[in-house]
Amino acid sequence: MSRLRPVLGLAVGVVLVVSSAMHSLMGWPGLHAALVAADTPSDLIAGLRIGWHFGGAMILTLGLVSLWSFAQRLRGRAVSLQALRAFAAAYALFGAYALVTGDLNPFFxxxxxxxxxxFVAAGEPAVAVRDALPLAA
Known part of the structure; x- marks a missing residue:
């Protein structure tokens, strides 16, 4: 097994965990201040806050699952990465959508x-289920 993809997966996992902290802990206060300055109704701010922090929690979850999955792979354990590929594709496609609809703002x-x-890191062929399960005696 090549170590390059699991190491890349670990690096992306770290980036996602840090990104989640920046999103929720650093991003929300600035957005909140702008919303208050724009005299946004408090119920709308509350709804946006809930969605914003949900996004941060999901980024954190994706990062932690990535870290766990790729750490297991580096230990030689059979772990399917198919779900991570689906989440990675959704993450990238959302970013592409935001980039296109956000006037090509490179932030996205x-x-x-x-x-x-x-997605690339999780592209390593999955171990067959029969190879991952212990054989019955």
Missing amino acids: LIFVVPGVLL
Whole structure:
């Protein structure tokens, strides 16, 4: 097994965990201040806050699952990466959508690049289920 893809997966996992912290802990206060300055109704701010922090929690979850999965792979354990590929594709496609609809603002590459890299890292062929399960006696 090549170690390059699992190491790349670990690196992307770290980026996602850090990104989730930046998203929720650093991104929300600035957005909140702008919303208050724009005299946005408090119920709308609350709804946006809930969705914003949900996004941060999901980024954190994706990062932690990536770290666990690729650490297991480096230990030689059979772990399917198919779900990570699906999440990575969704992450990258969301970033592409945001990039296109956001006037090609390069900020949205923060979703595209990790999504594509995670997709590549998770591209290693999955171990067959029969190889991952212990044989019955």
